[in-house]
Amino acid sequence: MNVITNIPYLKKEKQNSILFLFFLFLSATFLGQHQQVETKKEVIDSLITASKAEVKKGNYSSAMLLVKKGLSEAQTINIDKSIADCFNQIATIYFYQGSYYDALANFENSNSFYKKANFKNGMASSTNNKGAIHYYLGNYSKALDHYKIALKLHEELNNEAKAAGTTQNIGNIYLILKEYTKAKQYYVKAENIYLKTANNKSLSLVLSSLGDIELKTKNYTKALHYLEKSLQLAKDNDVKQTEAEVLFNLGKLFEAQQNLKKSSLHYQQSLTIAKKVKSSRHQSSALIALGQIQHKKGFLQQAIQLCEKGLNIAKTISSISQQKEACECLYLAYKKANNPIKALLFNEQHYVLKDSLNLKTTSDKLLSMEFEREQLLDSIATAEKERVLKLKHREEVKRKETQRNIFIIAVCFAILIAVAIFSRLNYVKKSKAILQLEKDRSEHLLHNILPVEVADELKEKGYVDAQDFEKASILFTDFKSFTETASKLSPKALVQEINACFKAFDAIMEKYGIEKIKTIGDAYMAAGGLPKPDATAVKKTILAGLEMQEFMVKRNIENKSLKKPAFEMRVGIHVGPIVAGIVGVKKFQYDVWGDTVNIASRMESNSEVGKVNISENTYQMVMYDPNFTFEHRGKISVKGKGGMEMYFVARKASVPLTYTNRKKELV
Incomplete structure (x- = not known):
């Protein structure tokens, strides 16, 4: 009897052991998979780090191969943040090569995956970078929109250092618009944060911008102070892109002071570094500037050759502002060389490019005018409604005063009016039904010809904006x-x-x-x-x-x-x-x-x-x-x-x- 009663207990103990082993196996499998994912994430991070090192050396092909390998690994484990990091690095490589549209597309991909991962730091950085692309393409309004969004995200995250970078970018927009006082306010705000956080690389760039403002306002002594300090920081921290930009600004400073020899020397140094780091934007700027110096010296053929090289590079990176400067240089050189046909050709191109840069400003002005017009129409409509209401009120008072005298006649007429109204309502109802049927047919035909949004805009305004x-x-x-x-x-x-x-x-x-x-x-x-x-x-x-x-x-x-x-x-x-x-x-x-x-x-x-x-x-x-x-x-x-x-x-x-x-x- 004792043996028989122990059998169920033994079976239950065996079942518990099997369940324990099964859960132990599942836990080990889960831990193994988790460890595999973490290992792959480390590999992806190391590939991105290696890619950044290659970018610093100017080896963009090697950098692209490394990060694309990282992207492939990230897609196998389907980690949104890792995928976003890879797209961000790909976009950065395109940016340094001057392929701005490719850079913009990859920053958009990066931003999309950062949103999926709810990684706000990445969202802020990629939004800021999209603003930088629009800035270099000359679309300053869109650049400013992106910068403001990025700045708000950085401030929400208390990311003081990155907020300073975006603040500096907003200053760049005001600098382009020649609002030097506002630009300087943003630059100084960024400078204070960089000094506080000992961020010398970024400090070098903002000092260069402050020097550019002093140059444009003809404070040459202050400009030289800022630019020399900026150049030293760029050299100390081995920031070649900034070094090329500061040397270019120094060239502009000496050119403004009519020291063409020093100006030409600094432009040439900027060009040498730009070629070394393969920066198409800086190469184009330096070549055009050297061409302008040769024009001033009277060496017209050299001026034409340099400006044509600068123009070709500007075209490859779709930089409208640099194309405009190159065309202006070529126009003046050909004009002085007594070649009116080519001078006219480049003068026309210069004005076309100038108009395209001003296109957005014109559009904003038109929108502002349209808004003011709508406000005026609303004011007129409101005044008209008030006038009609007052008139109706006076008529109502007059009607009530005379109602006592014509009460009996009014009752008789009321019966006739009621019959007339009933007939009229019946007629209107039938007419509305017919009109609605015709309207539905017209709308169906219109929607078959045009997109719904476009058709609705056409019906509302009578025309459609491009x-x-x-x-x-x-x-x-x-x-x-x-x-x-x-x-x-x-x-x-x-x-x-x-x-x-x-x-x-x-x-x-x-x-x-x-x-x-x-x-x-x-x-x-x-x-x-x-x-x-x-x-x-x-x-x-x-x-x-x-x-x-x-x-x-x-x-x-x-x-x-x-x-x-x-x-x-x-x-x-x-x-x-x-x-x-x-x-x-x-x-x-x-x-x-x-x-x-x-x-x-x-x-x-x-x-x-x-x-x-x-x-x-x-x-x-x-x-x-x-x-x-x-x-x-x-x-x-x-x-x-x-x-x-x-x-x-x-x-x-x-x-x-x-x-x-x-x-x-x-x-």
């Missing part, structure tokens, strides 16, 4: 040998076939939220990322292009089975800045303009049947997307553009062609 989009994806398609294939069809059959294809394309565009722009003959054009910007527009546009090609393959199989002629299609995609708006006042249409459209058209014409051809810029934005595979085609000669890098894009065989697959999607 909009700038920094990153729109333009898609072009075209049928190969259209004329030859079309000749085998009757006119009716041809229209039916094209209509079948374009109806399918319209459905695909609607599926991915892409805006159809227009059809031109057998060509089809669409744009992603407008009229509302969409961070995933590039990926959606590529998926749409692939699905269009898949439809054409199925359509060809069907047509051939029916022994009907079949079309084959090319697709091309490019991403970049465009302007969008409505053209004309009769038979108007929503359209887009810009060099991005031309390049997208070139991508299509250089594509192949059944393929989707994308540009280098587009590839850079989706290169890490796990849904796609790419075939590098190398540089292909493009009319009016020279050699351009192109890629064929396809979906992975294991990934269905649908936008619902979002694993590890890059925003």
Whole structure:
């Protein structure tokens, strides 16, 4: 009996032991996975550190390889902050090479992943860096917007040192706008923080800016004091970028004092350091300045050569302000060299660039005028309402005074009026129903022609303002040998076939939220990322292009089975800045303009049947997307553009062609 009663107890003890071992195994597995993730994070951090060291040496290719390896590792463990850190370093490398648009795209990616990780320090830094890119591109209004957001984040985090950097950047904006008193206030505020935190690297840069202010206000002694102190700090801390900038400012100082020999020497030293660290921005500035010195000395040929070199570098980094200075230098040199044709050419370019720099200011002034106009109209409307109310009040008093005398007549008329009102209301109700039906039809037609937001703006204002989009994806398609294939069809059959294809394309565009722009003959054009910007527009546009090609393959199989002629299609995609708006006042249409459209058209014409051809810029934005595979085609000669890098894009065989697959999607 004792043995039998002990058996259940033994079984229970054995079960508890098994459960204990099972939980021990799970704990060990979890700890092992956690340790593996931590190890990978350490590897990623070391790769970023190594990349930063290569940047300091000016070895940008090596730096990029290291950080891209880190990005690949970060994506395997799907840690948002590590991915953001990698994108931030990639953007920094592009910035130092003068590739500002590439830098801006990667800072946006970095900011997006910092937001996912809720890492406010990273959000503040990447926002500040986006402001710096807009500053170097000459878009000072957008730069200031980003700086203010970054400053607020730094202050919330009590990050005094980084807040000082953003404060200094705001000072740079006021310096450009020639508001020297405000600029100096921000610089001095930043200087005090740098002195307090012993941040000599940043102190060197802000002292250079203070020297630049004193130079511009012709306080040459103070300017020399600030710049010499700045140069010494830059040398002591081995900050080559700042050293190049300070040497350039010293060159400007001596040039203002008519000491051309010293000025030329400092510009040359700035150029030497800029070449060493591969800073395109500083190289361009130094070359243009040296060209201006040669012009003053009367060596016109040397001036032209130097300014042309500076202009070419400025064009590669899209620096409008430096292009303007170079064109002005070339205009004066060619004019003095008695070459009026080239002088006129560069003078025209100088004014075009000058106008483009002032475009944003003009836009702000117009918006301000429009706001004042709206306020005035509101004031007039309010006054008119008050006048009408007073008039009604007087009429009401008068009516009540005479009502006693005409009471009996009023009762009789009231019956007649009631009948009339009833009839009128019935008529108005029917009329409103008819009008509403017609209005609904009109709105449906308008929304079929224009995007909803654009149509609403057109109805509200009677016109539509043109909009700038920094990153729109333009898609072009075209049928190969259209004329030859079309000749085998009757006119009716041809229209039916094209209509079948374009109806399918319209459905695909609607599926991915892409805006159809227009059809031109057998060509089809669409744009992603407008009229509302969409961070995933590039990926959606590529998926749409692939699905269009898949439809054409199925359509060809069907047509051939029916022994009907079949079309084959090319697709091309490019991403970049465009302007969008409505053209004309009769038979108007929503359209887009810009060099991005031309390049997208070139991508299509250089594509192949059944393929989707994308540009280098587009590839850079989706290169890490796990849904796609790419075939590098190398540089292909493009009319009016020279050699351009192109890629064929396809979906992975294991990934269905649908936008619902979002694993590890890059925003």
